[in-house]
Amino acid sequence: MNHSSKKFVTIDPPFAFNNGDIFEDPLTIAYETSGTLNDKKDNAILVTTGLSPSAHICSSTEDTSPGWWEKIVGEGKYIDTEKYFVICINSLGSCYGSSGPASHKPDTEEKYGLSFPEVTIEDIALSMKPVIDELGIKKLNSIIGPSMGGMTAMSLVKQFPSITKNLVLISTAAACRPFSIAVRSLQRKLITSDQNWKEGKYRDEDLPLNGMKQARYLGMITYRSPTEWNNRFGRKKSETIPRPEDFSSNRFEIQDYLKSRSDDFVTDFDPNSYLYLSRCIDTFDLMEENESIEEIIQNFNMDRVLIIGVDEDYLFPFDCHEELFDAFKSASKDVSIKKLPSLHGHDSFLVDHENFGSSIKDFLES
């Protein structure tokens, strides 16, 4: 899969990071667009992403490889690029074209690594604004943010209250819960404990792949739902023949599945970028300035909000969605909420295209 995004915006220095660091190098933000921006420039939909996707949201003539939301976005699809101009931006700190720890310092072969400033959701959101400006868009038709992207979407509206007419928040939260902080902090420990990590100065030939695989294995445990696995795997035995002295040998199909999903992922994603983005999910809090969530949302100047989630989401349980709904309601916003019957846990928006797609389409077209 080709993850290189085709378009770039350069943000001239200095860039003031949320933690106080002033960054004196130019920043690059990578993005892709699909469809055509109309003359009134009012048909643009920005999709902000979860931790791991690139800006390649759907295939195009320039890049025919399938995008991460291929079944949702495209001509005649749920988010119809014959009608909408879809923008997908690679998050600051990620490794698919935007600046981050995996980028090279100007005019050198040396990567920033951990010398790149700490990235927060606020920084990711702020760095998206120049892309929207570059495209000449005054007001987006919609922002659609799944998972971490929902946090980015909320932060973008907090910083630019009139930036969008509509907001769709998918499987996300105003601030994550201790359970998911616990999971992510362990994932980071697994990567930084890999002896190849070397305080972030790993060599391309000796990546901390074992730690990345372990982190991904744990990720997969929390991305999906126990009910899905009961139905799909139950106690079906693996075809691997277990050796008694090998504690890692797969005795059950669930282990084969997790192993293959972990192995697939890890060669593609920069370990430091993973650490940066993982941590910024923990630290995001829409309410961090000690205001109430209602006061903050009061300032959001938008028409309509849709909140979507599923029942068995370990990372963003449905009461996160209900909390958001109540807050938008208290702030007198036109908000609706949908609990979808998907069994795929947090990953449902990547798997259950029909339910998620039609909910988004109905909202956009109503």
Added chain:
Amino acid sequence: MNHSSKKFVTIDPPFAFNNGDIFEDPLTIAYETSGTLNDKKDNAILVTTGLSPSAHICSSTEDTSPGWWEKIVGEGKYIDTEKYFVICINSLGSCYGSSGPASHKPDTEEKYGLSFPEVTIEDIALSMKPVIDELGIKKLNSIIGPSMGGMTAMSLVKQFPSITKNLVLISTAAACRPFSIAVRSLQRKLITSDQNWKEGKYRDEDLPLNGMKQARYLGMITYRSPTEWNNRFGRKKSETIPRPEDFSSNRFEIQDYLKSRSDDFVTDFDPNSYLYLSRCIDTFDLMEENESIEEIIQNFNMDRVLIIGVDEDYLFPFDCHEELFDAFKSASKDVSIKKLPSLHGHDSFLVDHENFGSSIKDFLES
């Protein structure tokens, strides 16, 4: 804490392990007893344990340190040792006095390590019978089995159908689900990936403590409930001052809590024993011989059964308990089930003494 159990039974060779291995060395099984066996020898309660406890279930004059179920078992307590003779046996494969990978080969300083046969729940149960025989007990008043101990209890009754009058199964299952297999298989990977593990031949001075801590950290995530943590920690910040370049630094209290609980545990438990017992939970299946669960339970020759669990148990969700209840019911056994309102997840039986204790006491005395 002194984990050395005070009493031992030696099982003379050969011992036929469930996997087909014939073990030619003597086996030692460690146990403790509290209270007095009456003349009719009909007041004995056997408590089978979860993965990590020793046989030291409660303090005694011989060993005044608190036992792992100190608030439940003792004179005048819920399981009253003025009335009952309580036996607690350290599981075969564990490291608190019973034989296992941490034991020394006869007349040597060398540990068995991975040359110890694979241990299954069936082996653990079978190895408890000689203790009961040694004590001259023909029929136990009750077997009480929490967590892995519930599996051991069921296996013991399956192998010796008339061994007990009553059975209490706590937070357990007839066979575990793919979610918990996934968690445990990752825990084992974390230990065996520690460079100090050395295929089980670690040195006492260089134990695979990092892997053990990671496994315990993951364990704690699944032993407790998200609701407990929402109430107890929420997003409270740690007193640690985070360094941006340190991804393991604790930013939230939940991380402090998990770190301290993981550090406490690991110096005490033998890594290979942990691997052995963890795996035997995955592989246990009451139905493994292709009979129906009802047919198997039909053969259980006991008076009454109580099944207890809580709502938010990730490792043994309540539908595991309902499945057991339905199976006992179909086999026309006198069975009751209790869902306790505890928020402490799988660990509830170790924390919520009042609810668990009084449920057990009511059952024993009714």
